[in-house]
Amino acid sequence: MTNRITYRCPNCGGQDCGWDAYAVWDDAEQMMALGGAYDEMWCSDCGELKSLDLMPLAEQPVLTRPMLLQVLDLSTGHVTKEVMDRLYDHQGNWPFSVKIDPYGCFLSVPDVDTDPADLPPSLAQCFQYARSIGAVYIHFDRDARRDETLPFYSW
Numbered sequence: 061m062t063n064r065i066t067y068r069c070p071n072c073g074g075q076d077c078g079w080d081a082y083a084v085w086d087d088a089e090q091m092m093a094l095g096g097a098y099d100e101m102w103c104s105d106c107g108e109l110k111s112l113d114l115m116p117l118a119e120q121p122v123l124t125r126p127m128l129l130q131v132l133d134l135s136t137g138h139v140t141k142e143v144m145d146r147l148y149d150h151q152g153n154w155p156f157s158v159k160i161d162p163y164g165c166f167l168s169v170p171d172v173d174t175d176p177a178d179l180p181p182s183l184a185q186c187f188q189y190a191r192s193i194g195a196v197y198i199h200f201d202r203d204a205r206r207d208e209t210l211p212f213y214s215w
């Protein structure tokens with residue numbers, strides 16, 4: 061993300077501040093648009109002011125559209141039966157979440173540097189594949205089709 065900025069009133073720190081400006085009509089957009097801004101500034105919190113402080117915008121910006129996450133839907137056959145049994149039994153103190161559902165389970169894909177040393181190879185390959193395509197979750201789905209990118213274990 062680019063470094064976002066904001067302006068604050070140097071007197072009171074308020075953010076309800078800005079510049080005097082004038083509006084023009086935009087024929088194409090069918091709405092008023094900014095025609096230009098003057099040097100005069102204002103602060104609704106404390107009154108008039110002579111300058112505005114530019115500063116980094118620290119707050120998380122409000123989302124203007126839904127936040128969608130990528131889920132890789134994989135056949136349960138892309139891990140060994142032993143791995144799936146461990147996932148179902150919640151065995152192994154793994155640094156990722158496991159949620160069992162009627163078709164298999166959902167796993168959060170951990171960052172590459174948090175892969176535990178004892179991560180089973182079949183599961184490690186699935187995580188690596190998920191990360192390579194930007195997926196943040198894997199749904200191991202008994203009904204999913206086989207993915208030719210990954211080894212398949214018949215069980």
Ligand SMILES: [Zn+2]
Pocket residue numbers: 069070071072073074103104105106107109
């Ligand atoms: Zn102020």
